[in-house]
Amino acid sequence: MNNKVKKIIPQLITLLVIIFVFGFFTYNAQMNMDNRGIEFGYGFLKQESSFDVQFSLIEYDGSHSYARAYLVGLLNTLLVSFIGIILSTIIGVIVGIARLSPNYLIKNTAAFYVEFFRNIPLLLQIFFWYFAALRALPLPQDAEAWFGSTYMTIKGYYVPLFVWNNLDVFLYSILAAIISILIIRSYAKKIQENEGKQLPVLYISLGLLILLPLLSFVIGGVNLEIKTPVLKQLSATGFIFEPALSLPPELIALVLALSLYTATFIAECVRAGIQGVSKGQKEAAASIGLTPRQVLKLVIMPQALRIIIPPTTNQYLNLTKNSSLAAAIAYPDLVLVFAGTALMQTGRAIEIVSITMLTYLSISLAISALMNWYNKKIAIKEK
Amino acid sequence: MNKLNFLKPDKNNLYVYVYTGSVLLFISIFDVFLSSFFNINVTSYLPGPVSLLLPLIVGLFGLHLIRIEFSGLKYLDLLNKNINTSNFNGALTLLIIFVIIMATPPSLSWFIFDANIAGDTKEACTGSGACWTYIKVWLRRFMYGMYPNELQWRINVSFIILIALAFVGYFSGEKLKKFLTLYYVIIYPIIAYILIYYLISGGSFGLEWVETGAWGGLSLTFIVSFFCLIFCFPIGMLLALGRRSNLPTIKYFSVGFIEFWRGVPLITVLFMSSVMFPMFLPEDFFMDKLVRVIIAISLFEAAYVAEVIRGGLQALPRGQYDAAKSLGMGYWKMHIFVILPQALKLVIPGIANTFLALVKDTPLIFVVGLMEIAGMLGLAKTNPKWLGFAMEGYVFAAIIFWIICYAMSKYSYNLELKYKTER
Numbered sequence: 139m140n141n142k143v144k145k146i147i148p149q150l151i152t153l154l155v156i157i158f159v160f161g162f163f164t165y166n167a168q169m170n171m172d173n174r175g176i177e178f179g180y181g182f183l184k185q186e187s188s189f190d191v192q193f194s195l196i197e198y199d200g201s202h203s204y205a206r207a208y209l210v211g212l213l214n215t216l217l218v219s220f221i222g223i224i225l226s227t228i229i230g231v232i233v234g235i236a237r238l239s240p241n242y243l244i245k246n247t248a249a250f251y252v253e254f255f256r257n258i259p260l261l262l263q264i265f266f267w268y269f270a271a272l273r274a275l276p277l278p279q280d281a282e283a284w285f286g287s288t289y290m291t292i293k294g295y296y297v298p299l300f301v302w303n304n305l306d307v308f309l310y311s312i313l314a315a316i317i318s319i320l321i322i323r324s325y326a327k328k329i330q331e332n333e334g335k336q337l338p339v340l341y342i343s344l345g346l347l348i349l350l351p352l353l354s355f356v357i358g359g360v361n362l363e364i365k366t367p368v369l370k371q372l373s374a375t376g377f378i379f380e381p382a383l384s385l386p387p388e389l390i391a392l393v394l395a396l397s398l399y400t401a402t403f404i405a406e407c408v409r410a411g412i413q414g415v416s417k418g419q420k421e422a423a424a425s426i427g428l429t430p431r432q433v434l435k436l437v438i439m440p441q442a443l444r445i446i447i448p449p450t451t452n453q454y455l456n457l458t459k460n461s462s463l464a465a466a467i468a469y470p471d472l473v474l475v476f477a478g479t480a481l482m483q484t485g486r487a488i489e490i491v492s493i494t495m496l497t498y499l500s501i502s503l504a505i506s507a508l509m510n511w512y513n514k515k516i517a518i519k520e521k
Numbered sequence: 522m523n524k525l526n527f528l529k530p531d532k533n534n535l536y537v538y539v540y541t542g543s544v545l546l547f548i549s550i551f552d553v554f555l556s557s558f559f560n561i562n563v564t565s566y567l568p569g570p571v572s573l574l575l576p577l578i579v580g581l582f583g584l585h586l587i588r589i590e591f592s593g594l595k596y597l598d599l600l601n602k603n604i605n606t607s608n609f610n611g612a613l614t615l616l617i618i619f620v621i622i623m624a625t626p627p628s629l630s631w632f633i634f635d636a637n638i639a640g641d642t643k644e645a646c647t648g649s650g651a652c653w654t655y656i657k658v659w660l661r662r663f664m665y666g667m668y669p670n671e672l673q674w675r676i677n678v679s680f681i682i683l684i685a686l687a688f689v690g691y692f693s694g695e696k697l698k699k700f701l702t703l704y705y706v707i708i709y710p711i712i713a714y715i716l717i718y719y720l721i722s723g724g725s726f727g728l729e730w731v732e733t734g735a736w737g738g739l740s741l742t743f744i745v746s747f748f749c750l751i752f753c754f755p756i757g758m759l760l761a762l763g764r765r766s767n768l769p770t771i772k773y774f775s776v777g778f779i780e781f782w783r784g785v786p787l788i789t790v791l792f793m794s795s796v797m798f799p800m801f802l803p804e805d806f807f808m809d810k811l812v813r814v815i816i817a818i819s820l821f822e823a824a825y826v827a828e829v830i831r832g833g834l835q836a837l838p839r840g841q842y843d844a845a846k847s848l849g850m851g852y853w854k855m856h857i858f859v860i861l862p863q864a865l866k867l868v869i870p871g872i873a874n875t876f877l878a879l880v881k882d883t884p885l886i887f888v889v890g891l892m893e894i895a896g897m898l899g900l901a902k903t904n905p906k907w908l909g910f911a912m913e914g915y916v917f918a919a920i921i922f923w924i925i926c927y928a929m930s931k932y933s934y935n936l937e938l939k940y941k942t943e944r
Binding site for chain 1: 602603604606610613614617618768769770771774780781783784785786787788789792793796797800801802803804877880881882883884885887888895898899902911912915916918919922923926927930
């Protein structure tokens with residue numbers, strides 16, 4: 139009896155406090171909205187937004203709805219996160235391995251990089267790239283070509299425009315190649331387990347990956363036109379490059395800062411992972427006659443990845459959340475477009491902030507669910 | 522004399538190889554040195570790419586020649602082992618050396634030789650380097666924000682008192698040691714609050730009132746980080762205990778709370794505190810912007826602290842819990858005297874990382890209109906009298922933050938060593 143009461147009372151108190159706080163907030167919100175004459179609801183999402191967004195992946199202008207504006211912001215956020223994740227992984231893995239190099243200079247350069255970029259607030263780094271470094275770039279008319287026909291200017295990075303015909307056929311051919319590679323791999327594994335024969339999976343995969351898209355060009359009706367940027371005069375002093383794909387400086391600054399900053403954390407994860415595999419494993423693998431490549435592929439990497447992947451996914455999540463700092467330099471991401479401009483126009487603070495938070499929350503929860511599933515799958519199955 | 526084979530250096534003609542190699546290496550480094558420090562290109566008569574790559578090739582060959590295993594020369598072996606194990610490593614070594622040599626003159630001249638610090642207008646900056654005059658003129662703003670100049674002694678005095686009080690622990694006698702936790706967790710924050718409320722904010726005792734909107738710069742960074750650090754730690758500890766509790770309501774509340782705050786970016790939390798939170802309060806109820814921001818950041822970081830502490834709690838062996846219970850300790854007694862001291866010791870690095878993240882997150886408060894150092898830089902940058910010095914400002918702020926964060930991480934490393942106990 140006594141024990142039971144001891145368990146129930148704290149729970150009851152917690153519950154009451156939660157209910158009281160929520161009730162208090164809802165009551166106030168109701169009163170406040172009544173006073174200002176706003177009604178709670180998500181109907182405003184269908185209204186015409188009547189504001190423009192500078193950079194959008196999908197077609198959008200002021201005549202579209204707020205829901206569409208939300209989608210534009212979300213896609214821009216995902217774009218930054220995607221590029222950032224790829225770049226930071228590349229830099230992070232290289233730096234992480236470099237920190238374990240026997241070469242004194244390489245080791246310390248990598249350590250310097252990590253200590254330097256990790257200890258400066260990300261916001262300052264974004265500001266630095268955007269307001270200081272990228273502002274020192276030349277105007278379009280003075281820009282010199284990089285790699286033949288791309289131009290880095292103060293107005294953005296101009297790259298050649300790819301004009302596709304029947305892009306979908308090309309994408310399907312790549313998808314088909316990936317699926318057939320997966321099938322062949324599982325088939326080859328089966329053969330190796332049953333008959334001990336090894337198929338040259340790598341060459342077959344590479345062949346498929348080149349051959350199928352090539353076929354789509356030859357018989358699928360796909361063709362690709364590359365338009366190189368040419369300087370065009372708009373007014374007496376205004377120049378731009380056309381036809382070209384222009385990456386806005388906001389995007390470049392954001393991606394640079396995010397990937398350089400996150401790469402330091404990924405580098406530490408990679409280093410910890412590789413150091414976490416005990417030396418005995420390597421020696422044991424070598425002693426049973428595996429080649430160095432096999433040792434790396436079959437013994438070291440699977441164990442290191444088990445240590446590396448969970449914290450690295452965490453960093454990817456952090457990068458995605460940090461991409462919301464875009465609002466500080468006016469890159470039109472979810473926070474700026476939706477929680478900024480749309481909120482200013484509609485004044486629907488509760489709805490908009492809650493949608494924005496829910497979006498980030500669902501991205502995070504989805505990725506952590508995926509992570510937990512993966513962790514369970516690769517966990518060492520002990521007997 | 523043995524036969525010389527320059528593609529395969531060996532020990533037989535050790536000195537021939539070592540001297541030739543060293544000379545080649547010296548030539549390559551000297552060439553880069555000349556071209557970057559004195560702008561003399563010795564090989565300008567060669568075509569562009571060759572002239573560019575020549576030092577690398579020469580240096581690489583030199584390194585190849587001196588790569589002799591077990592030469593018996595102490596320094597040569599040390600050199601080979603550390604920076605010259607293979608051709609690839611040698612090439613990377615050379616590249617790094619070249620980059621350092623080439624980057625030194627421009628950065629030195631930007632930072633020091635071509636920089637200006639004299640005068641107090643933009644016109645004083647004539648050199649091509651940095652304009653430190655800008656920092657000098659704006660220094661008060663970067664440190665104290667819009668806080669009135671003649672009242673800034675109040676911030677200084679309160680910070681000095683607080684720092685002095687923070688060191689009480691070092692000088693207290695053995696008898697008072699047991700009260701230290703109480704002091705740091707409860708008394709010290711209260712003193713800090715009173716000081717900041719009466720001295721920095723003012724409004725009573727004949728001190729002029731300064732609204733929080735005028736606070737800013739580095740001092741605001743310190744104030745926000747300080748209070749958030751103090752609040753987020755106990756909240757995080759309670760959440761961690763809640764998450765491990767076997768009472769379902771408390772457990773699921775903690776889980777939900779932690780996962781919610783960890784899943785959203787800080788910037789949306791700050792947005793919430795500034796635009797959504799006032800809607801949830803009674804209409805005539807006023808809460809200062811700074812207070813709202815501190816609450817928001819504390820709750821946000823508390824979720825991260827909670828997860829770190831939970832890691833420590835999980836790492837403790839069950840025996841500790843069982844032993845404490847078998848001595849007849851209750852829940853709170855067990856946690857305060859047995860579990861938490863050990864768990865917290867385990868997670869010092871994790872907590873330090875969270876605190877570092879907190880300090881690095883403080884510039885974000887600019888989204889609600891509070892001007893700490895990054896915000897003041899933005900303001901100074903757009904001042905029509907001082908256009909075009911964004912670089913100096915950000916470099917200055919980066920150096921300050923770097924020093925703070927690096928010192929914190931080194932301090933946490935020392936703490937970790939100090940409290941490391943064998944198990």
